[in-house]
Amino acid sequence: xxxxxxxxxxxxxxxxxxxxxxxxxxxxxxxxxxxxxxxxxxxxxxxxxxxxxxxxxxxxxxxxxxxxxxxxxxxxxxxxxxxxxxxxxxxxxxxxxxxxxxxxxxxxxxxxxxxxxxxxxxxxxxxxxxxxxxxxxxxxxxxxxxxxxxxxxxxxxxxxxxxxxxxxxxxxxxxxxxxxxxxxxxxxxxxxxxxxxxxxxxxxxxxxxxxxxxxxxxxxxxxxxxxxxxxxxxxxxxxxxxxxxxxxxxxxxxxxxxxxxxxxxxxxxxxxxxxxxxxxxxxxxxxxxxxxxxxxxxxxxxxxxxxxxxxxxxxxxxxxxxxxxxxxxxxxxxxxxxxxxxxxxxxxxxxxxxxxxxxxxxxxxxxxxxxxxxxxxxxxxxxxxxxxxxxxxxxxxxxxxxxxxxxxxxxxxxxxxxxxxxxxxxxxxxxxxxxxxxxxxxxxxxxxxxxxxxxxxxxxxxxxxxxxxxxxxxxx
Numbered sequence: 328x329x330x331x332x333x334x335x336x337x338x339x340x341x342x343x344x345x346x347x348x349x350x351x352x353x354x355x356x357x358x359x360x361x362x363x364x365x366x367x368x369x370x371x372x373x374x375x376x377x378x379x380x381x382x383x384x385x386x387x388x389x390x391x392x393x394x395x396x397x398x399x400x401x402x403x404x405x406x407x408x409x410x411x412x413x414x415x416x417x418x419x420x421x422x423x424x425x426x427x428x429x430x431x432x433x434x435x436x437x438x439x440x441x442x443x444x445x446x447x448x449x450x451x452x453x454x455x456x457x458x459x460x461x462x463x464x465x466x467x468x469x470x471x472x473x474x475x476x477x478x479x480x481x482x483x484x485x486x487x488x489x490x491x492x493x494x495x496x497x498x499x500x501x502x503x504x505x506x507x508x509x510x511x512x513x514x515x516x517x518x519x520x521x522x523x524x525x526x527x528x529x530x531x532x533x534x535x536x537x538x539x540x541x542x543x544x545x546x547x548x549x550x551x552x553x554x555x556x557x558x559x560x561x562x563x564x565x566x567x568x569x570x571x572x573x574x575x576x577x578x579x580x581x582x583x584x585x586x587x588x589x590x591x592x593x594x595x596x597x598x599x600x601x602x603x604x605x606x607x608x609x610x611x612x613x614x615x616x617x618x619x620x621x622x623x624x625x626x627x628x629x630x631x632x633x634x635x636x637x638x639x640x641x642x643x644x645x646x647x648x649x650x651x652x653x654x655x656x657x658x659x660x661x662x663x664x665x666x667x668x669x670x671x672x673x674x675x676x677x678x679x680x681x682x683x684x685x686x687x688x689x690x691x692x693x694x695x696x697x698x699x700x701x702x703x704x705x706x707x708x709x710x711x712x713x714x715x716x717x718x719x720x721x722x723x724x725x726x727x728x729x730x731x732x733x734x735x736x737x738x739x740x741x742x743x744x745x746x747x748x749x750x751x752x753x754x755x756x757x758x759x760x761x762x763x764x765x766x767x768x769x770x771x772x773x774x775x776x777x778x779x780x781x782x783x784x785x786x787x788x789x790x791x792x793x794x795x796x797x798x799x800x801x802x803x
Contacts, residue, residue, distance in 0.1 A: 329363025329691035339637040343692050345415060351462075352646045354415030358702060362412070362694040367682065372703035375551050375675065377717040379405055379704065381725035382422070382666045384502070388494070389434050389665060390443060396589070398714065399580040403662040405705040407654040412698035416647050417627055417640055419679060419697050420654075421672025422664075423619070424732045425483060426612040428490035430665055433608045433764055444589055445597035446605065447663040453602060453609040454616075454667055455655030462648025467617060474614060475784040478772035480743040481756025482611055483618075485768055487736025489761035490729040495722075503726045507557075509564045514557020514727050518550050519734065522674075550674060550731050557727055558720040567723065570716045578711045590661045607766035616669045620647060623671030627693065630680040637687055675700065748779055 329335075337343060344361045345354035356362055379401055386397040408420045430450070437443040461467035494501030496511075504511045520527060545552050561567030587593035624642055631640045647670055654668040679696045682689055690696045707713055717724070740757070744750050752775045760768025776784040 329365050329695045330359070331363030331691070331695070332359050334360050335362055337638075337692075339687075340639060342639040342641060343694050348414075351649045352415070352641075352643050354641070356412060356415060356694060356698070358412075358698055362698050363691050365690055365695050365699045367690075368679065368696050368699035369703045371551075371675075371678070372700050373707050373713065374555070375700075376405070376704045376707040376713070377554060377720070377724050378550070378728060379708065380714070380717055380721055381728055382664065384495075384721045384725045385427070385431060385665045388502075389431060390589070391439070392589070394718070395581050396585050398578060398708070399582060399585050400589075400658075400662045400664055402578070402580045402705070402708045403582075404658060404664045404666070404668075405701075405708050407657060407668065408701045409698075409705055410650050410654060411647075412694055412701060414646070414650055415641065415643075416650050417642055417693045417697060418623055418647060418670060419672045419675045419700060420651070421619075421669050421675070422666030423612050423616045423669035424666065424728065425486040425490075425615050425736050427486075427666055427732075428493050428729065429486055429608065429611060429760065429765060430667065431493070432489060432761075434665070436764065441594055442601075444594060444663065445601050447665060448591060448594075448659055449597045449601045449605040450608055450612075451655050451659030451663050451667055453605045454612050455652045455659055457609055457613045458648045458655060459652035461613075462645045462652060465645055467620075467644065467648055470614075470617070473785055475749075475772070475776045475780065476743050476745065477749040477752040477776055477780070477784065478756055478769070479614060479618070480740040480749070480753035481768065481772050482614055482760060483736045483740035483743070484753055484757030485760030486615065486757075487733040487740065488757060490736070491733040492761075493729070495726045495729045496733065502722050503729075507561060507566045507723060507726065510557045510561035510566050510723050511726050511730070513560045514553045514555075514723060515730050517556045518553020518727055518731055521545065521552060522550070522731065523734065550727060553731070554720075554724050554727050557723045558717075561720065561723055568719045570719055572712065572715050575711045578709050578714050580709075585662055589663060592661065607769055608764070611760070611765040611769065612667055616651070616667075619673060620644065620670040623673060623676045626673075626676050626680050630684050631693065634684040635686070635693075638692055640693055752776060752779060 335344060343356065345356045347353075348355055358364060380398070382401060382404075383394060383397040386392045386400065387394070410416075411418050411420055433450070434443055434446055437446040461470060491497055494503065496503040499505055522528070558567065562569060624644065624647075627640070628642060631638065651668055651670050658664050658668060679690075679700060680693075683693055683696055740753060741750070744753050752772065755775060756768055756772035759771040
């Protein structure tokens with residue numbers, strides 16, 4: 328039963344109460360006042376916030392940023408997530424995780440120091456501009472329709488491979504498997520089994536696990552059990568140091584330090600050439616983000632229309648783009664975040680929607696579930712004991728996140744293309760993207776599509792898939 332004020336109650340079939348703002352279809356909704364607080368999502372958020380802290384390792388490696396300042400950026404980033412429920416968006420937002428290895432490679436090619444920080448500022452603000460323009464004009468769908476499937480596949484393939492061979496997973500001299508072999512092996516295998524094992528997932532979907540509440544809970548937590556297992560093995564084996572606790576209940580963000588040293592407030596606006604150089608990477612990030620946006624909205628709509636006729640849900644893709652634009656503008660100018668501002672955290676979107684399907688007794692509203700999770704995840708970043716417990720485990724959390732994301736990117740990429748010519752283009756495009764960066768990847772992909780597929784490659788159409796060679800090879 329959700330905890331709420333009488334103002335949040337609604338009749339079956341009605342929409343959750345809100346205050347209309349009369350701009351961009353924004354609908355102001357406040358916790359307790361317009362939607363209730365759910366206990367299950369509070370508990371999940373207090374564990375899953377560790378994935379948000381994973382970006383601290385990237386900020387430390389790429390910018391040599393102290394922990395306290397990187398954690399301050401995480402706090403602001405998590406606060407921006409709350410804008411979605413505040414302005415009427417039924418979504419669980421996240422990083423543009425598949426783009427992260429490409430963003431890291433893009434930044435590492437820029438000189439360390441002010442130049443590199445300006446590169447991230449320009450990238451995130453440029454991404455925000457793309458979100459805004461396509462959201463206001465409604466052209467987001469057209470951009471994806473006219474981007475050949477071979478290029479979309481190549482982008483995901485390049486992102487997945489780049490992450491897997493990078494410093495945080497399989498690189499021989501990196502901070503992944505070679506440094507934490509037991510932790511990442513156990514955590515990675517456990518997470519992959521829970522999420523992708525054919526036998527286990529079929530039992531979950533077919534209802535064979537319905538009487539086993541503990542296993543169902545573990546299955547619905549996505550990557551979190553794998554991260555927890557990896558951390559525990561790391562502590563037991565000595566690969567990870569035990570947490571060092573400090574007095575105090577709350578983490579105090581150092582906003583002024585970040586503003587003075589890592590934002591336009593202290594550094595000024597980046598020069599024109601930095602903005603131009605960021606455009607290809609911003610386009611690649613948006614193409615990946617748009618795919619996540621479609622997936623997240625589909626999951627939510629399916630749960631609402633098929634299982635919850637008691638609630639009317641207004642899902643507006645243009646509003647979602649505009650809220651993402653606001654987040655990326657605010658972060659890019661003042662608290663730049665290497666994970667960028669994406670529309671959907673797919674794993675948690677699915678997890679919350681699965682519980683939502685259980686009816687009003689399980690979750691009063693989609694907003695009560697998603698809102699509780701986002702707000703509590705932000706609050707957890709301010710609870711000092713929780714932050715200190717997970718601080719030594721950040722490399723494990725990031726490595727496992729990149730591994731699971733890489734697995735997903737590769738199989739989704741392979742399933743997007745329709746024939747062997749497209750598969751070949753996707754492979755070369757992905758290799759160029761992973762090795763040379765976004766501009767090369769897009770350029771090579773466009774050139775090969777034009778040369779090998781002709782103008783029809785740039786027109787959206789439905790094709791029957793040809794089997795991969797040899798004919799006996801499995802097709803996703």
